[in-house]
Amino acid sequence: MQDIDNILLDAMNEHKIQAPTDAWPFIANALQKRKKRRIAWIFLTVFVVLLISAGSLCLYNGDFETKKETAKTVSFADNRNSINKNEKNREEEKVNEKITQKTVDTIFQNNKISSFKNTSFSSAINAETIFDKTTYRKKTKSRTSIKTIISLAGEEVPKGNTNLSDKQNDIKDSETISETISETYTTKTFPIFTEKAETPKIIIANEDSGIAKVAKETSIENSKEKQPGIKKENSKKWDLYVGISYGALIVSSKNLFGNENKNLNPNPSTFLSPTFPTNATNSNDANYQSGKYLSLSLLLKSKHKKFQPHLGFNLHMGSFNIQAYNASSAFLASQNLAIDSSQFGNSSYASRSTIGGRQIKVKNNFVQIGLVAGCGIPIFSFKGGHKVIAQAVVMPTYNVAQSIQWYDKTSTRYFTSKKMANDFNITQSTALLWQANAQKKTVLIGPFFNFNYFKLNRNVNNIATIYTQSIGVQFQMKLKK
Amino acid sequence: MAYIKSIDDNVLLENCLLNKEWAQKELYDLYSSELFAICCRYATDYNEAKDILQEGFIRIFTHLKQYNGTGSLIGWMKKVVVNTSLNYIKKHKKEILKPLDFSNESIAGNIDSTTSYIDEKEIIKAFMQLSYNYRIILGLHIVEGYSYKEISQMLSLEETACRTRVHRAKLRLKEIIHFDNNAIAIK
Numbered sequence: 001m002q003d004i005d006n007i008l009l010d011a012m013n014e015h016k017i018q019a020p021t022d023a024w025p026f027i028a029n030a031l032q033k034r035k036k037r038r039i040a041w042i043f044l045t046v047f048v049v050l051l052i053s054a055g056s057l058c059l060y061n062g063d064f065e066t067k068k069e070t071a072k073t074v075s076f077a078d079n080r081n082s083i084n085k086n087e088k089n090r091e092e093e094k095v096n097e098k099i100t101q102k103t104v105d106t107i108f109q110n111n112k113i114s115s116f117k118n119t120s121f122s123s124a125i126n127a128e129t130i131f132d133k134t135t136y137r138k139k140t141k142s143r144t145s146i147k148t149i150i151s152l153a154g155e156e157v158p159k160g161n162t163n164l165s166d167k168q169n170d171i172k173d174s175e176t177i178s179e180t181i182s183e184t185y186t187t188k189t190f191p192i193f194t195e196k197a198e199t200p201k202i203i204i205a206n207e208d209s210g211i212a213k214v215a216k217e218t219s220i221e222n223s224k225e226k227q228p229g230i231k232k233e234n235s236k237k238w239d240l241y242v243g244i245s246y247g248a249l250i251v252s253s254k255n256l257f258g259n260e261n262k263n264l265n266p267n268p269s270t271f272l273s274p275t276f277p278t279n280a281t282n283s284n285d286a287n288y289q290s291g292k293y294l295s296l297s298l299l300l301k302s303k304h305k306k307f308q309p310h311l312g313f314n315l316h317m318g319s320f321n322i323q324a325y326n327a328s329s330a331f332l333a334s335q336n337l338a339i340d341s342s343q344f345g346n347s348s349y350a351s352r353s354t355i356g357g358r359q360i361k362v363k364n365n366f367v368q369i370g371l372v373a374g375c376g377i378p379i380f381s382f383k384g385g386h387k388v389i390a391q392a393v394v395m396p397t398y399n400v401a402q403s404i405q406w407y408d409k410t411s412t413r414y415f416t417s418k419k420m421a422n423d424f425n426i427t428q429s430t431a432l433l434w435q436a437n438a439q440k441k442t443v444l445i446g447p448f449f450n451f452n453y454f455k456l457n458r459n460v461n462n463i464a465t466i467y468t469q470s471i472g473v474q475f476q477m478k479l480k481k
Numbered sequence: 482m483a484y485i486k487s488i489d490d491n492v493l494l495e496n497c498l499l500n501k502e503w504a505q506k507e508l509y510d511l512y513s514s515e516l517f518a519i520c521c522r523y524a525t526d527y528n529e530a531k532d533i534l535q536e537g538f539i540r541i542f543t544h545l546k547q548y549n550g551t552g553s554l555i556g557w558m559k560k561v562v563v564n565t566s567l568n569y570i571k572k573h574k575k576e577i578l579k580p581l582d583f584s585n586e587s588i589a590g591n592i593d594s595t596t597s598y599i600d601e602k603e604i605i606k607a608f609m610q611l612s613y614n615y616r617i618i619l620g621l622h623i624v625e626g627y628s629y630k631e632i633s634q635m636l637s638l639e640e641t642a643c644r645t646r647v648h649r650a651k652l653r654l655k656e657i658i659h660f661d662n663n664a665i666a667i668k
Contacts, residue, residue, distance in 0.1 A: 004651060008619070010601070014601065018517070019517040026535050027535050027539055028506070031500070031539065035500060
């Protein structure tokens, strides 16, 4: 029994069967598809990551902006290094801390009284202090990290007025104040008068109120000027914009149905080019290619006043019709029939229609995803922050889908090709945009001009480069929370 | 000659890793017949073998980076194709898990009973005449060298069932070729 094992093993190891010849094209095709899919996935992943990043940035900025309107941040923690620099600075800081401490004590007392006197926060509390007093004192004495946020809003009080509780009763109700306070109390984001608060904070209502003035003039302003560690009002450097462009597209390449074709098939037996009769001498004016162009983009724009770099993503969708005219005579039925029957493998062309027997329209589509890199330069400024911006961007793109009609001179037939010679292309875009600022919303609108080129793989030895130009309207809007 | 072939393999391997189509085609041309024989061993018909070959080569090219250089490239490729075949069997041929019915077995084939020599082609022919279940289990055990335990795990069968099947498959093969253990001689 052992022998049969060895015989079988030897026989099988040497055994070869000629593989089917049609297996390789399938394998090559499948590998090509996987490769394309991988590239598409890479693009998609990068797109999603950047989208999430941009979204987070936008949310962060939006959140910060809300706070920025009513609050200014003062950090004492950052001062530790500067305090230790020299004795003089230490002395100055001691003075500042005392002043701050005094102010805080006053505010604390006043608010405490006010809070417990009045049941309605919105009417009575115009200055609310939320902080851990014990911790605050302790930490200021030891010069440890203390972060104070003072939210400022309301009426103005003359400098030096410490009798705040009386003044508070005179301050008008404000929805902002009530919202701020109610939110603070309901959400319990910040502990109120707790023993273990890590970041004691002071929120004082009304930006121009006496409290604000006192706080500003005593502690904050002094701190800002004299303590280099204190952060000034932060500002975001990038804005997130969403953009849409829509316009007309013209194929400027003439070698799709152009000059080349008239020499291809002067006297075909069964098939004629739809555009050019056999006696055609100049075919350029006999065909006409136009379509539509839509682009969606997500842009990060710098807030720099003079030079605004752009970064982002875009999605191009274009479709153009190749319309073939026969100016001298109507197309013959046999010609149209020939086009109807044109096929390449199992795929017929995307769509086709004949109009009055004199023109034939073939629809071509392409979808591209890409990156955006460019800049905008304000060239005119107007009152109210309105501007005219000249924008120029370059967009490296990748064809994710295309369906292009082309003419094969070997078979003298028209095919739809889903394979391009190069999937990576470049689009250049220029635009002149009017930037309008209204109610904190920034929108840009204006004409754009795109120049896009991609190469069509017509067959192995014959690659046609298609140039498309598109013109239309571009609209951009700043995203805000 | 073997040295030259080894260099060729390395060059092909490097270029295949770079997704060069010419290298992939070269590798396919070089080893497709050997691998197709394996596919035929585990397939019920020609088209199925072709499907397995295509799937196996796609898997080879996509997982080529996992080949760490230990052992020959063709050995690794054969293993991939065998695994692809087994996956294919599991996916499409659930009946392999069914218990076998031996009542209707009959000796098929027309091996000359008088011959005392066994040609390699004849034994392969006889092997291919085995029923599908026998062919798979015999191929895995004798040709690929898997143990009963491994086969039982692969095919979700009990180990004793595997032993029985292998034994019966050998008997069946012997029946087909009129195997004479004493008179064996390879041409």
